[in-house]
Structure formats: structure tokens, C-alpha cells
Amino acid sequence: MDETIPAAVRRAAQRFGAATALVEPGAGRWSFAGLLDEVRTVARAFLASGIRPGDRVAIWAPNTAQWLFAALGASYAGATLVPVNTRYRGAEAADVIGRSGARALIVTGPFVGRDRLAELAATDTPLPDLVVRLPEWAAFLHRAGEVPVEEADARADAVRPDDVSDILFTSGTTGRSKGAMSAHRQALGVAGAWAEIGGLGPDDRYLVVNPFFHSFGLKAGILACLLSGATVVPMPVFDARRALELIEAERITVLPGAPTLYISLLDHRDRAAHDLSSLRLAVTGAATVPPTLVERIRSDLGFTTVLTAYGLTEAVVATMCRPGDSAEIVTHTNGRAAAGCEVRISEHDGEVLLRGPNVMLGYLDDPDATADAIDEDGWLHTGDVGRLDEQGNLIITDRLKDMYVCGGFNVYPAEVERILAELRGVGEAAVVGVPDKRLGEVGKAYVVPRPGHGVSVIEVIEFCRRHLAGYKVPRTVELRRELPHNASGKVVKYLLKEGPAR
The missing domain is CATH 3.40.50.12780 (ANL, N-terminal domain)
Structure with missing residues (x-):
């Protein structure tokens, strides 16, 4: 298996050629051969913009074809990818971009009612040397004409399997996010294993x-x-x-x-x-x-x-x-x-x-x-x-950090949440420990009812009493329209106590 991302892009073009690699409804369709052409063009534009091997390229944008081209193009140019969470506000993004030392930033235009570049600028944090807004993507790609294809291919050939391919910042559910670094061989190794287990192939x-x-x-x-x-x-x-x-x-x-x-x-x-x-x-x-x-x-x-x-x-x-x-x-x-x-x-x-x-x-x-x-x-x-x-x-x-002790007994919230998931009217539930003068801590359940189904606080507590030991039963229940999630779908429990709209 190829052990660098640039090699994998070229190998895919050879193996799958005219087969469809990418479809963005309303924007276009690209074959694997066409994907290689796009990636080379982006890499050439990065080279023309002064991006050197090992430089960090941050991308703050939603799932689009341009995100994919920018990420693979950065790798092809020998750079390290730093994805930025689209849910971040300006200060959070500035922290990640600044700590990563990114020399380039690819950022979306106005998206879901927010101008992220304006938010970033408002923090007074110095911007990277190269900033490309996706609405000006075509102008960025025009720079590729300054660099021959052979130079981009040489840069791609120089990438080694142990070079850092990406720095992914953790979700920060328990504190400040940290940048986890992976090598090219690792990124491709785990991707290949997942694809093999899932049986992914050209028909998918x-x-x-x-x-x-x-x-x-x-x-x-x-x-x-x-x-x-x-x-x-x-x-x-x-x-x-x-x-x-x-x-x-x-x-x-x-x-x-x-x-x-x-x-x-x-x-x-x-x-x-x-x-x-x-x-x-x-x-x-x-x-x-x-x-x-x-x-x-x-x-x-x-x-x-x-x-x-x-x-x-x-x-x-x-x-x-x-x-x-x-x-x-x-x-x-x-x-x-x-x-x-x-x-x-x-x-x-x-x-x-x-x-x-x-x-x-x-x-x-x-x-x-x-x-x-x-x-x-x-x-x-x-x-x-x-x-x-x-x-x-x-x-x-x-x-480990979610466990709480009620009256001397350890309570694992996930066990209670599994029980709550069996109650017909419950769409989602999260349980946390809250202080109690007598027992030390007791459970509090946050419950999102399923659409079209009603569920009451009394129903939730009675259901838990029928299925759990007494010390595991939540003492209070709060009904909510939704729970706060991070990008991987995990409930961010410390945000539950900050009181989002019910």
C-alpha cells in the first residue's frame, strides 16, 4: 500500500482512472484522474505562494469539494494539514491556528450566517502569511501557472511516510484542545483498515x-x-x-x-x-x-x-x-x-x-x-x-471523568443512559453527577424526547426505578430540545450545566 498521501492520490488515478471519485451535487463531478489534476493544480498554487515542506496549512471550511482539493493539494505540496472545527468561534479558531504555526489558511466565505474570517480578524490575532477565501478560490488557482507540473510532482515525491501529515485538534470536551500529530503512513494505514473491514470498493x-x-x-x-x-x-x-x-x-x-x-x-x-x-x-x-x-x-x-x-x-x-x-x-x-x-x-x-x-x-x-x-x-x-x-x-x-459516587457507590452514567435509550419516548439522554449534601453526588438526567412522542419527568424516573438499583436512579430530570455535541457526536457534558434553550 502507498504510504504517503501524494502517492495514494497518484495511485488512485492509475487504478480507478475515469471512475467517479467525487460528487458535489450542484457543483460538479470529478473522476480519479480529474482529482489528481485538481490536486496538482492546488499544490502548484501553494508552491507559487511560498509554501515550503513541513509548513502547516489550516482549513476552516465545511465539507465541500474545495476542502478536499485543498487538503490533498497541501499534502502534495509537502505541507502538513491542520483542519479547524467549523463550529469554532473566532477566538477558538485563532487559538488553534496560532498554536499550529499555520503559514496558510483556507477559509470559507459566509456560511450558516457567519463570516469566519471577519470573526478571526476581530480577535486581533496575526493572520497567516497566506489567506485564501473560498469565494476567491479561482484566483488562488491562477497562481499555479507560475509553477510547472514537474516541480509539484518532485515535491510530492519528496514526502516521506514518517512525515507529519496532519495535526488534528481534539474536541476539547474536558479542557483546552490538544493537537494530535499523525504521520502519512498512519493516516493511510488506519484508512485502509477501515475500508477493508467495511468492504469499500469502486461500486460504493x-x-x-x-x-x-x-x-x-x-x-x-x-x-x-x-x-x-x-x-x-x-x-x-x-x-x-x-x-x-x-x-x-x-x-x-x-x-x-x-x-x-x-x-x-x-x-x-x-x-x-x-x-x-x-x-x-x-x-x-x-x-x-x-x-x-x-x-x-x-x-x-x-x-x-x-x-x-x-x-x-x-x-x-x-x-x-x-x-x-x-x-x-x-x-x-x-x-x-x-x-x-x-x-x-x-x-x-x-x-x-x-x-x-x-x-x-x-x-x-x-x-x-x-x-x-x-x-x-x-x-x-x-x-x-x-x-x-x-x-x-x-x-x-x-x-473515567464521568463516573460519580453516590452514597459510596460508583455510578457509570453510560449504564443509566443505555437504560433510558430503551424508553420509547426518549430520543437522546445524558446523565451527569451533581452535588448532594447527603449522598455526595446524585444523578441528573438530561432528556430529549423523540419527535412525535411525549415523555414526562415522572415516566423517566419510574422507568429507571424499574430497571436500576436505587443509587443509580437519577434524582432529577431536565427535558431539553437538544443536547450539545462535539464533531464526533459525543455529548459535551460540561455544557449541559450552562443552560441552553429548553
């Missing part, structure tokens, strides 16, 4: 809802398709109705996502009006996945294969179910070790530990945090609590 059309700035959208999305010949169909903002339309119009076969994505499709009133028969592969994780949801993904959406997986920015994919696994394995575990990863459980506190070829190189400019995360034996400490069954399947039970 992959609706990439997961953000490109996230490890899943970039590596299990763009790079997985590049290696397998599958077609990327990017979706800038998830909208259930638009997703249903695209599935039908583009004959989508592969649609991974967080549980909330599938719930939105299942509960949409127009679902039955769309032909979803092309769907074959669903891959989910990132949150509690109740068995009833997996069953509905199969029966109501028509996916022939539903897999669950576990990963994190620092290792991307660690475990994954396999096609043919029993319903019991898929609904109750996150599968077995994947992509050459080793998995073990700490005897001290039940923490999930990972070791393998795709564990990050380290955190950018933060040796202390790196040493805290990866021990002397190379084990990555994930912060998740779990166990392994007899077949080696991983069952995540909670986050």
Missing part, C-alpha cells in the same frame, strides 16, 4: 456527513475512499430531509455517523417517501448505541450491514465489529481490535489502553501532555472505562 457511494475536519471524516472518509475507489459525496451541514434526498438521487451505499444521525433519519416524517434501497453499510459509535436503534437501522432504513466501532483522535480507529458478527456483538460491543491495534484493560481502574502503529506521534508542542497520554511502554491511556469479552470484543462502560 459514500455520503460523508462526518466533518472533514474530524479524524473520521478525513481518514475513514476521504482517505478510505481514495484507497478503495469509492465515491465521496460530501454534505456540508447535516439535514435529515436533504440526506434522504441525496441517498435516493446519488444511490448512496455507505453512510456512517453518530447515533443522532440515524435517529434523525428514522424519525423524519418524509422517510417513507424516499427510495433508500441502495444503503448497505452503516457504522456508528461515539455514544451509547441502544440495541433497539441498531435493529431500526436494519429494519426501517434497510442497511444490510450495521457495525459499531470505537476510536478517538489520538488513534482514529481502535476496534470495530466485522460484517457477519452476530446481532449480540454489534449491539452490545464495539468490536475487536482493528488496524493493527492492541487493546487491554488497566487492572488499576478499568481504563482502556491502546497500543499500535496508528497511535499518534504525540501532541504538538506539549511533551508533558504526551507523556501523560502515552506511557513508557507505548500504551495510549484513553480515559475510557471498559472491559473485553471472551472473544476480545470491547465494551465501553463510561469515561
Whole structure:
């Protein structure tokens, strides 16, 4: 397998040629050969703009063809990619762009009512030397005429497998984000493993809802398709109705996502009006996945294969179910070790530990945090609590930091959330520990009712009482319209206490 991203782009053009690599509805369609041409042009424009090997190129934009061209073009030019979360506000983006030392910034124009470049400028943070707004993309590409194709190819040839391909900043659910660095060989290794397990091939059309700035959208999305010949169909903002339309119009076969994505499709009133028969592969994780949801993904959406997986920015994919696994394995575990990863459980506190070829190189400019995360034996400490069954399947039970102690007993919120997911009227739930004078901490549940279904506070508490020991039952319940999520679909629990609109 090719071990650098530039080599993978050229290899894909050779292998898949005229096959469709990318479809952006309303914007265009590109073959794999055409993709190589676009990537070379972007690389030449970067070279003409003074980007040197190892320079960092930040991209702050939604899922579009231009994002993909910019990212692969930066790699082709020998630069390191720094994706920026589109949900960030100006100060957050400035922090990431500044800490990464980015010399170039590709930024969207006005998008969902926000002008991100104006937000960034308002922070008074110095901008990178090169700033390209996507509305001026054509003018940027015009610079490519100053650099011959041969020079861009030579730059691509000089990229080595151990060079840093990307710096992905963590979601920051428990504090300031950290930049996890990966090498080209790692990015492609994990993408290839994911594609192989999912059985991706040239007949697949992959609706990439997961953000490109996230490890899943970039590596299990763009790079997985590049290696397998599958077609990327990017979706800038998830909208259930638009997703249903695209599935039908583009004959989508592969649609991974967080549980909330599938719930939105299942509960949409127009679902039955769309032909979803092309769907074959669903891959989910990132949150509690109740068995009833997996069953509905199969029966109501028509996916022939539903897999669950576990990963994190620092290792991307660690475990994954396999096609043919029993319903019991898929609904109750996150599968077995994947992509050459080793998995073990700490005897001290039940923490999930990972070791393998795709564990990050380290955190950018933060040796202390790196040493805290990866021990002397190379084990990555994930912060998740779990166990392994007899077949080696991983069952995540909670986050170490989410656990609370009620009256002397440990309570793992994920266990309570799994129970709540079985209550018919509950669309989503999150449980946190809150202070209590008598018991130390007690549970508080935040519940989002399913569309078209009502659920009351009393119903929630009574349901928990029937299924859980008393100390695990939430003492209070708050009904909300939605919960705050990060890019990977995980609920950001510290934001629950900040009081979003109910």
C-alpha cells in the first residue's frame, strides 16, 4: 500500500482512472484522474505562494469539494494539514491556528450566517502569511501557472511516510484542545483498515456527513475512499430531509455517523417517501448505541450491514465489529481490535489502553501532555472505562471523568443512559453527577424526547426505578430540545450545566 498521501492520490488515478471519485451535487463531478489534476493544480498554487515542506496549512471550511482539493493539494505540496472545527468561534479558531504555526489558511466565505474570517480578524490575532477565501478560490488557482507540473510532482515525491501529515485538534470536551500529530503512513494505514473491514470498493457511494475536519471524516472518509475507489459525496451541514434526498438521487451505499444521525433519519416524517434501497453499510459509535436503534437501522432504513466501532483522535480507529458478527456483538460491543491495534484493560481502574502503529506521534508542542497520554511502554491511556469479552470484543462502560459516587457507590452514567435509550419516548439522554449534601453526588438526567412522542419527568424516573438499583436512579430530570455535541457526536457534558434553550 502507498504510504504517503501524494502517492495514494497518484495511485488512485492509475487504478480507478475515469471512475467517479467525487460528487458535489450542484457543483460538479470529478473522476480519479480529474482529482489528481485538481490536486496538482492546488499544490502548484501553494508552491507559487511560498509554501515550503513541513509548513502547516489550516482549513476552516465545511465539507465541500474545495476542502478536499485543498487538503490533498497541501499534502502534495509537502505541507502538513491542520483542519479547524467549523463550529469554532473566532477566538477558538485563532487559538488553534496560532498554536499550529499555520503559514496558510483556507477559509470559507459566509456560511450558516457567519463570516469566519471577519470573526478571526476581530480577535486581533496575526493572520497567516497566506489567506485564501473560498469565494476567491479561482484566483488562488491562477497562481499555479507560475509553477510547472514537474516541480509539484518532485515535491510530492519528496514526502516521506514518517512525515507529519496532519495535526488534528481534539474536541476539547474536558479542557483546552490538544493537537494530535499523525504521520502519512498512519493516516493511510488506519484508512485502509477501515475500508477493508467495511468492504469499500469502486461500486460504493459514500455520503460523508462526518466533518472533514474530524479524524473520521478525513481518514475513514476521504482517505478510505481514495484507497478503495469509492465515491465521496460530501454534505456540508447535516439535514435529515436533504440526506434522504441525496441517498435516493446519488444511490448512496455507505453512510456512517453518530447515533443522532440515524435517529434523525428514522424519525423524519418524509422517510417513507424516499427510495433508500441502495444503503448497505452503516457504522456508528461515539455514544451509547441502544440495541433497539441498531435493529431500526436494519429494519426501517434497510442497511444490510450495521457495525459499531470505537476510536478517538489520538488513534482514529481502535476496534470495530466485522460484517457477519452476530446481532449480540454489534449491539452490545464495539468490536475487536482493528488496524493493527492492541487493546487491554488497566487492572488499576478499568481504563482502556491502546497500543499500535496508528497511535499518534504525540501532541504538538506539549511533551508533558504526551507523556501523560502515552506511557513508557507505548500504551495510549484513553480515559475510557471498559472491559473485553471472551472473544476480545470491547465494551465501553463510561469515561473515567464521568463516573460519580453516590452514597459510596460508583455510578457509570453510560449504564443509566443505555437504560433510558430503551424508553420509547426518549430520543437522546445524558446523565451527569451533581452535588448532594447527603449522598455526595446524585444523578441528573438530561432528556430529549423523540419527535412525535411525549415523555414526562415522572415516566423517566419510574422507568429507571424499574430497571436500576436505587443509587443509580437519577434524582432529577431536565427535558431539553437538544443536547450539545462535539464533531464526533459525543455529548459535551460540561455544557449541559450552562443552560441552553429548553
